[in-house]
Amino acid sequence: MSSILTNNGAMVALQTLKSVNKNLAATQNAISTGKDVATAKDNSAVWAISKVMESDVNGFNAIKDSLALGESTVAVARNASETVTDLLTQMKNKIVAAQEDNVDRGKINDDVTALRDQIASVVGAAQFNGLNLVDGSAGTASILSSLDRDSAGNVTSSSISVASQDLSTGGYASKGVLAGSDNATTDNDAAGFTMDKSGGSGDIVIDSSTDNFAVGDKVSITIGDKVASYTVQASDLDPSGTYDSAYTDAIVAVGLKNQIDALGITGVAIDYDSSAPGTLSFVTGTAAAGADADRDVTVSAQFTNAGSGGLGALSSIDVSTSAGAVAALGTIETLIDTAIDASAAFGSAQGRIETQKEFISNLTDSFKSGIGSLVDADMEETSARLQALQVQQQLATQSLSIANQAPQSILSLFR
Template sequence: MASILTNASAMTALQSLSATNKALQQTQGRISTGYRVADAADNAAYWSIATTMRSDNKANSVVQDALGLGAGKVDTAYTAMNNALDAVEKIKDKVLLAKTSSAEERAKIQSEIDTYVAQLKDSIGGASYAGSNLVYTKGGAGQPTEVSIISGYNRDSSGNVTTSSIDIAFGNIRLIDAAVTPPAAGTGILDKAGTASTKSILNIDVTNLTGVTGATESDQFDALLTDAEKALGSMADAAAELGAAKARIDMQKDFVSKLMDSIDRGVGQLVDADMNKESTKLQALQVQQQLGIQALSIANTNSQNILSLFKG
C-alpha cells in the first residue's frame, strides 16, 4: 500500500542511517582521543579500574620524587663521611707521630691537627642537601631521631592504604652534635668523649695532655690512638649503613619506575583504542553512511512518484 502519511521505507532508512551516524561518531571519538573507554558511559567497570590505577600511579610518582630527594641526602652524607674518614686517619697518624716527637715538633704537629679539625667541621657542617644534614645535627629535645624516606605506597582491595619507608637512625651516623660547643662533649662520633682518653677527636691536643687518661705520657698517647681507632670504626659502620641505604634507595627507585610502567601498560590494555581496528572501522562506516543517505533519498522519492498518478 502506498501512503503519503506513512513512508515505511524512509523510516527504515532513517533508523539505519541514525545507527550508522552514532557508530561513526563513537569511532571518530576513539580515534581523536585514543581511548576505547574515555568515560564511565563507555564501560563503567573498566573506567573505574583505570581511574583507580591512575590514582595509584600518581602516588607512585610522589614516592619516586621522595626517593630521589632521599637519595640526594644520603649521597651528600656519604660523601661527607668518606671525607671525614680521610681526615680522622690523618689526625690519628699525627697523634702517632707526636708520641715520639719533641715539644717543638708537637707544636707543629698540633697546628696540622687543628687544620684537619677545622676542615672536618667545615665539610661536615656543609654537607647539607635541601636543608637537611644527616651527619651534623642540633640534637637536644624535640629533634628527630631518624631520617625516614618514603619508599612505597600500598593499597589493598578494601581501599586501606599503607606506606613503607627506609629509615636511618641519626645516632648511628651523626658525626657532630651542633648543640654543644667544644670542649663540652657532644653525642656525635667525633665530638663525644672517648672511652679510653676522655677526649673527643675534635679536642685532641698533643701539646697538652692534661685530662687524658693514662699513668704515663705513653699511656696517654695510646689512649688517644685507641679512641681514634674506635672513631674510625664507628665511621666505617656509619658509612656502611649509608651505603646500604643508598643501594636500597636505588633499587627501590628502579622498582617504582618499572611498577609505574607496568600499571600504565595495564591501564592501556583496558581503555586504549586499537587504532588499526578503529581506522578500518571508520572507513567502513563512512561507506555505510553514504549508502544510508542514498537509501533515504530513494525512499523519499517514493512519495514523489505518487504525485504522477494524479497528473492527467
C-alpha cells in the first residue's frame, strides 16, 4: 500500500543515514584524537582503568627522580669511602717505611699526619644536598623506590634503606649543658653544672665504651668570647698503668683551670668526683670570684673524643718512635678493613638503586603500552572503517533521496 501521509521507506533510510553519520563522527573523532576511548562516555570502565594507570605512571616518574637523587647521594659516599681507602693505603706505606730504623721517623710522621687531615677533609666534604653518609651523623637513609598497588586498589610505598658508614676521625658536636643557668640576668649568680663523658640525661657523650679519659680526649669550655681547652696527654694517665680517676681527672681539672686562668678569666671553679670517672664539675660566677662575680657569665662546653668515629684510632697513630710504628701497623690494617667494608656497602647499595631505577623505567614503559592498548585507536582499522562509512553515507543519502521521491509516482495514477 502506498501512502502520501506516511513514507515508511524514507523513515528507514533516514534512521540508517543517522546511524552511519553517528559512526562516521565517532571514527573521525578517533582519528583526530588518536583514541578509541577519549572520554568516560566512550567506555566508562576502560576509561577509569586507564586513568588509574596514568596516575601510577605519574607516581613512578616521581620515584625515578627520588632514585636519581638517592643514587647520586650514595655515589658521593662510595667515592669518598674509596678515596679514604686509597689514602689509608698510602698511610700504610708510610707506616711500613717507619718500621726501618735507618729512616727519619719525624718526617714520616708528618706525612702520616697530613694524610690523616686529608681523610678528615674528604669525609667532611662527602655530602650531597646536605646529606653525608660517611661521617656517622646520618643514621639510615631511606630512598623511595616503588609504589605498590594491591587488588583492592590500596597503595603503599616501598623504600631502599642505605645504612650510613662512620668514617669520621673523631669528635662529637658541642652540646649546651647549662640548661636554665646560662645567660643569667642577675649579677653574682652562681651557675654550676657537671660534664659527664659517659653520657646520660643532660650529659655529653664522648665515648660509649668507657667512662675514663683517654689520650687525645679534649675538654673545651667557652666563657664569653674566650675559649680554654685541655687535651689529655699520655703522661696524664696513672703511671701504674691502671686508670685512676682521682689521678687523671684531677690532672685534667687542674690543666683546664690553668688554661682558663691564663686567659685572664676569673670566677670559674673546676672540681672532679673521684667516684665518677670522667666527670668534671664547674661553678661560675661565685660570690668570691673576684671581677666575674659582678657580671653575668655565659658558659658552653664540649667534650671531643679523639677515639670516637669509625676511624677514630687514626688519632693514636704516631710513628715518630719505633714502638709507635709497630703499634700503628696493626691499627692501620683494621682501619683499611673498615674503609673497604664501607666502600663495599655503598657499592652494593648503589647497584641496587641502579637496578631499581632501570626496573621502574621499564615498568613505566609497560604501563604506557598497557594504557595505549586500552584506549588508543587502531589507525589502520579506523582508516578502513572511515572509507566504508563514507561509502555507506553516500548510499544512505541516495536511498533517502529515492524514498522521498516515491510518493510522486502516485501522481501518475491521477492523469
